[in-house]
Amino acid sequence: MAYFDDLAPCSYFPAGQDSLLAVGWLEQGHLFTQGLVNEDVFEALVRLCVNPWQPVAFAGRHACALxxxxxxxxxxxxxxxxxxxxxxxxxxxxxxxxxxxxxxxxHYIDAHGYAPPREFLDAVMGCPEMRSLAYLKALKARGLTAFR
Ligand SMILES: [Zn+2]
Structure with a gap:
């Protein structure tokens, strides 16, 4: 997997770099923020991760770096x-x-004590239902659509 500092522009994808901010791209040997995460936020994030919308199909697997x-x-x-x-x-x-x-x-939050940035956690709590029209509109309004 690639490493990005939290809130750095994310260039992992073939497009959309100007729209994307990285969160949780951890790697061994890089410090990361640890701390408490409210379980309500964790639950909301898990819900969003069950079947997340993808702008492009990706093969392979992210392995835990920690x-x-x-x-x-x-x-x-x-x-x-x-x-x-x-x-x-x-x-x-x-x-x-x-x-x-x-x-x-x-997994980083659950098993390794990772605490994502506050603005990310706020966004999780404010995120429309995954794959809903409101969700896709919110992405589009911020410059992100499916990659071609
Ligand atoms: Zn792990």
């Missing part, structure tokens, strides 16, 4: 929800741009 030997689990189960850690990312409309995190971000 699990020392195993590459981390293949999925996270929380309450009635399962997040599979394929190559998927979650796109969350912020104030002006769109936050993008690997869905593995929920």
């Amino acid at each position: 699990c020392r030997f195993s590459g981390g689990p293949g999925a996270l189960v929380y309450r009635d929800m399962t997040v599979s850690f394929g190559g998927a990312n979650v796109f969350i409309p912020g104030t002006e741009r769109v936050f993008v995190a690997p869905t593995l971000v929920v």
